[in-house]
Amino acid sequence: MSTEKVIDNILAPATVETPQNKRAKPNLEVIAKATGVSKMTVSRVLRGGAGFSDETGRRVMEAAESLGYVPNQLAAAFAADQASTIVGVCVPELTSPLFGIVLDGLHRTLSRLGYQMIIGCNNHSDDDEESWLRKVLSWRPAGLVLCGQTHTPGAVELLRNSQTPVVEILDDITAPLGLTVGFSHAACGADMGRFVLGRGKRRAGYIGALGGADAQAVARFDGFRAALSQDPGATVEVEMLQDVPCFYAGFYGIEILLTRHPDLDVVYFHNDEMAIGGLAWCSARGLRVPEDLGIAGWGAMEAASILPRQLTTTQVPAAAVGKQAAEALVAALRGERPPLRVQLPARLIPGETV
Amino acid sequence: MSTEKVIDNILAPATVETPQNKRAKPNLEVIAKATGVSKMTVSRVLRGGAGFSDETGRRVMEAAESLGYVPNQLAAAFAADQASTIVGVCVPELTSPLFGIVLDGLHRTLSRLGYQMIIGCNNHSDDDEESWLRKVLSWRPAGLVLCGQTHTPGAVELLRNSQTPVVEILDDITAPLGLTVGFSHAACGADMGRFVLGRGKRRAGYIGALGGADAQAVARFDGFRAALSQDPGATVEVEMLQDVPCFYAGFYGIEILLTRHPDLDVVYFHNDEMAIGGLAWCSARGLRVPEDLGIAGWGAMEAASILPRQLTTTQVPAAAVGKQAAEALVAALRGERPPLRVQLPARLIPGETV
DNA sequence: TCCGACAGGTTTACCGGTAACCTACCCAAA
DNA sequence: TTTGGGTAGGTTACCGGTAAACCTGTCGGA
Numbered sequence: 055m056s057t058e059k060v061i062d063n064i065l066a067p068a069t070v071e072t073p074q075n076k077r078a079k080p081n082l083e084v085i086a087k088a089t090g091v092s093k094m095t096v097s098r099v100l101r102g103g104a105g106f107s108d109e110t111g112r113r114v115m116e117a118a119e120s121l122g123y124v125p126n127q128l129a130a131a132f133a134a135d136q137a138s139t140i141v142g143v144c145v146p147e148l149t150s151p152l153f154g155i156v157l158d159g160l161h162r163t164l165s166r167l168g169y170q171m172i173i174g175c176n177n178h179s180d181d182d183e184e185s186w187l188r189k190v191l192s193w194r195p196a197g198l199v200l201c202g203q204t205h206t207p208g209a210v211e212l213l214r215n216s217q218t219p220v221v222e223i224l225d226d227i228t229a230p231l232g233l234t235v236g237f238s239h240a241a242c243g244a245d246m247g248r249f250v251l252g253r254g255k256r257r258a259g260y261i262g263a264l265g266g267a268d269a270q271a272v273a274r275f276d277g278f279r280a281a282l283s284q285d286p287g288a289t290v291e292v293e294m295l296q297d298v299p300c301f302y303a304g305f306y307g308i309e310i311l312l313t314r315h316p317d318l319d320v321v322y323f324h325n326d327e328m329a330i331g332g333l334a335w336c337s338a339r340g341l342r343v344p345e346d347l348g349i350a351g352w353g354a355m356e357a358a359s360i361l362p363r364q365l366t367t368t369q370v371p372a373a374a375v376g377k378q379a380a381e382a383l384v385a386a387l388r389g390e391r392p393p394l395r396v397q398l399p400a401r402l403i404p405g406e407t408v
Numbered sequence: 409m410s411t412e413k414v415i416d417n418i419l420a421p422a423t424v425e426t427p428q429n430k431r432a433k434p435n436l437e438v439i440a441k442a443t444g445v446s447k448m449t450v451s452r453v454l455r456g457g458a459g460f461s462d463e464t465g466r467r468v469m470e471a472a473e474s475l476g477y478v479p480n481q482l483a484a485a486f487a488a489d490q491a492s493t494i495v496g497v498c499v500p501e502l503t504s505p506l507f508g509i510v511l512d513g514l515h516r517t518l519s520r521l522g523y524q525m526i527i528g529c530n531n532h533s534d535d536d537e538e539s540w541l542r543k544v545l546s547w548r549p550a551g552l553v554l555c556g557q558t559h560t561p562g563a564v565e566l567l568r569n570s571q572t573p574v575v576e577i578l579d580d581i582t583a584p585l586g587l588t589v590g591f592s593h594a595a596c597g598a599d600m601g602r603f604v605l606g607r608g609k610r611r612a613g614y615i616g617a618l619g620g621a622d623a624q625a626v627a628r629f630d631g632f633r634a635a636l637s638q639d640p641g642a643t644v645e646v647e648m649l650q651d652v653p654c655f656y657a658g659f660y661g662i663e664i665l666l667t668r669h670p671d672l673d674v675v676y677f678h679n680d681e682m683a684i685g686g687l688a689w690c691s692a693r694g695l696r697v698p699e700d701l702g703i704a705g706w707g708a709m710e711a712a713s714i715l716p717r718q719l720t721t722t723q724v725p726a727a728a729v730g731k732q733a734a735e736a737l738v739a740a741l742r743g744e745r746p747p748l749r750v751q752l753p754a755r756l757i758p759g760e761t762v
Numbered sequence: 763t764c765c766g767a768c769a770g771g772t773t774t775a776c777c778g779g780t781a782a783c784c785t786a787c788c789c790a791a792a
Numbered sequence: 793t794t795t796g797g798g799t800a801g802g803t804t805a806c807c808g809g810t811a812a813a814c815c816t817g818t819c820g821g822a
Contacts, residue, residue, distance in 0.1 A: 079569075081807095081808055081809080082808070082809065083808080083809095091771080091772090092771075092772050092773080093808085093809080094771085094772070094773080094809095094810080094811095095770085095771065095772080097808095097809070097810065098771095101810095104769095104770095105769075105770060105771070106769090106770060106771070107769080107770065107771090110770080110771085122565070122569055124542070124545050124546055124566070124569070124570065125546040125809095126486075126546060126548065126807095126808055126809065127546040127547050127548075127809095128482060128485055128486045128492075128546075128547060128548050128807095128808080128809090129486055129777095129807075129808035129809040129810090130808080130809055130810075131482055131809090132480075132482045132483055132486045132777060132778075132779090132807090132808080132809075132810095133776080133777055133808075133809045133810045133811085134777085134809080134810050134811075135777080137809090137810080138482075140526075140547075147512075148508050148509075148511050148512035148515060149505070149508045149509050149512045150508070151503070151505055151508070153508075154502050154503045154504070154505070154507075154508045155502075155503050157502050157527075158501075158502040158503045158529065161502060161527070161528075161529050162529075165528070165529075165540070170526050170528075170543060170544065170547070171526065171527055171528075172494075172524050172525065172526050172527075173511075173515070173525055173526075173527050174515075174519070174524075174525075175512065175515050175516075175519075186519070188478070189524060190524065191478050192478055192479040192480060192481040192482075193481050193482060193494075193524065194480065194481075194482050211476070212478070215433075215476055215478070216478065300710065301710050301711075301713065301714060327710070330711070330714050331714070333714075334714050337716070356654065356655050356681070357655075357684070357711035357714070359655065360655055360684050360685070360687075360688050360711070361714075362691070435777095435778055435779080436778070436779065437778080437779095445801075445802090446801075446802050446803080447778085447779080448779095448780080448781095448801080448802070448803080449800085449801060449802080451778095451779070451780065452801090455780095458799090458800095459799075459800060459801070460799090460800060460801070461799085461800065461801090464800080464801085479779095480777095480778055480779070481779095482777090482778085482779090483777070483778035483779040483780090483807095484778080484779055484780075485779090486777090486778080486779075486780095486807060486808075486809090487778075487779045487780045487781085487806080487807055488779080488780050488781075488807085489807075491779090491780080
């Protein structure tokens with residue numbers, strides 16, 4: 055293909071109506087005329103319904119094939135209110151491996167069951183979620199998947215008015231809008247708090263990110279602090295960074311925290327990426343882990359297992375959450391009665407760094 | 409909200425037509441009646457066009473607001489062939505950090521410019537890409553973003569017939585279907601090959617994954633081998649795994665390769681994840697890196713920088729590819745003339761492991 | 763002989779927007 | 793006074809499917 059033709063294809067998609075062109079975008083009517091039946095019959099054949107003879111079915115399929123018919127879901131979903139196969143999915147981050155795994159789990163199941171995913175990313179902002187919702191609801195999706203349980207009042211009203219089935223995932227949702235599939239972040243934090251105490255650590259630090267905008271991370275910290283508060287001698291110091299929760303944030307965050315509170319004996323991080331950054335800082339400073347300082351993360355990212363000492367962390371069922379959320383949503387769309395609330399186990403991995 | 413009401417909301421979205429219900433899903437007609445104008449005027453106001461007085465505009469907006477109007481993109485895109493704001497994006501993997509970064513770059517730009525993304529994942533299979541294309545084209549997307557340049561003949565025909573603008577990304581595309589934004593994988597491999605020779609390594613190994621289904625990885629290997637072939641004394645041994653390119657695959661892949669060819673002095677991996685697995689194996693076996701064995705990866709994942717020795721790898725412009733692909737596509741959709749071919753630099757990071 | 767049931771269709775009326783075209787009115791210039 | 797052009801709308805016809813109602817011929821049984 056010459057460069058000129060490429061340009062034409064890209065930049066002038068709306069060409070004039072030539073017979074050539076008409077053949078290129080056939081619809082039910084065209085197939086109907088070619089086969090000698092009505093377009094309603096064609097519709098029934100292509101949707102695999104009943105009410106036509108084998109012979110007619112065969113001829114319609116052949117005509118559709120030879121004309122290169124591509125169904126028009128836009129028209130179908132518009133005509134039949136229930137026919138949308140779009141599911142909207144909003145995640146707080148796209149670059150985090152965790153959400154990649156969740157998206158993969160959702161995608162595998164949804165695509166197998168005949169649905170397409172429109173994705174959005176709200177960067178942990180409820181306002182961004184609401185404006186994304188406004189856009190995606192205008193496509194009249196069959197269902198929605200949202201991360202977490204905090205939404206703006208406007209978003210909640212939109213969801214109620216639209217009557218769209220919703221699954222909230224990756225959290226322990228107390229006031230659900232619909233279905234929920236997740237686990238308790240407070241429990242993750244509390245488990246880690248008790249584990250840390252069990253290892254004899256009492257002077258704890260916590261390093262967060264995103265300025266506390268990540269509600270689930272905040273829940274983990276609250277659980278962690280609550281567990282430590284069971285021991286009268288335990289203390290928790292906090293350093294809340296504004297940065298994204300990456301390796302570098304952990305690296306400089308621990309420096310800030312330990313400069314302010316040099317006597318800490320364990321640090322719990324927002325996630326594994328940051329914990330690994332913290333480990334790198336300890337290694338650079340010659341601190342022994344866990345003897346001088348314990349390090350704990352969250353998320354059980356694969357990279358955590360490559361370290362000389364396996365990271366103390368919490369393994370979360372990300373793939374299972376995606377899969378089960380998709381299954382529950384589709385079950386609801388089909389009029390079945392899926393479990394309203396699925397809680398999956400998050401497992402503490404003792405590791406060797408606390 | 410009681411559990412009963414939740415169930416009703418989820419499982420019986422199609423309730424009877426009550427006046428209450430009609431108010432819940434207003435359309436242009438309803439707003440028009442409430443304002444005392446025609447629905448065409450409402451359409452003009454809501455799309456921010458011209459042809460109405462300030463007073464009328466204000467009253468229509470107020471009515472739309474108070475009725476909780478949610479636009480119907482389905483109807484809009486159906487009525488006006490050019491009005492779709494959907495962009496289809498297909499990536500080979502969703503769990504890889506690299507594609508997460510690309511998706512994030514695409515999403516930021518596309519959502520800012522008013523587009524929504526339908527995503528798909530083809531697991532490096534061209535056949536899966538074709539069947540995804542069939543589904544997504546039935547939504548009449550405004551444009552498409554595909555990874556790589558290999559497509560089935562059926563996919564190419566679909567794309568040609570549909571006249572949908574396409575951007576092929578993350579590769580150096582020789583026979584483009586439309587726009588291209590990427591970099592040369594062959595050059596990544598060749599650069600690494602020359603670098604390896606420059607460090608005095610001549611007995612090279614390569615460990616691939618996905619059974620060679622990842623065409624870009626194969627191009628990197630071809631470039632690597634071609635560069636080494638410039639040195640008459642250099643050899644390259646290959647171990648092609650069927651597994652996904654993860655840490656564990658690198659770990660056991662290097663064991664297989666070195667069992668077969670114990671005298672290698674450098675190993676080039678499918679990607680950084682696998683290279684890190686290879687490093688872990690060397691560490692476990694007491695091999696000195698890079699003195700006994702050099703290790704090279706590809707992708708410059710963040711985890712590669714946490715190692716005691718920084719990994720020799722290639723940094724790829726994933727975020728920039730996403731951003732520029734989105735910008736080019738939108739420019740084309742707006743009738744502008746974006747560059748047909750954008751090549752971005754991939755930079756070799758010498759690191760300390762070769 | 764007549765009836766009902768069923769297979770195998772057809773016809774009609776929408777879904778909710780948008781493009782294209784038409785109209786009334788007002789004001790300024792010729 | 794006439795003409796012309798801009799402003800602020802309204803009217804009509806569609807986009808490509810689907811649901812629902814409606815035909816029509818055939819066949820088996822009462």
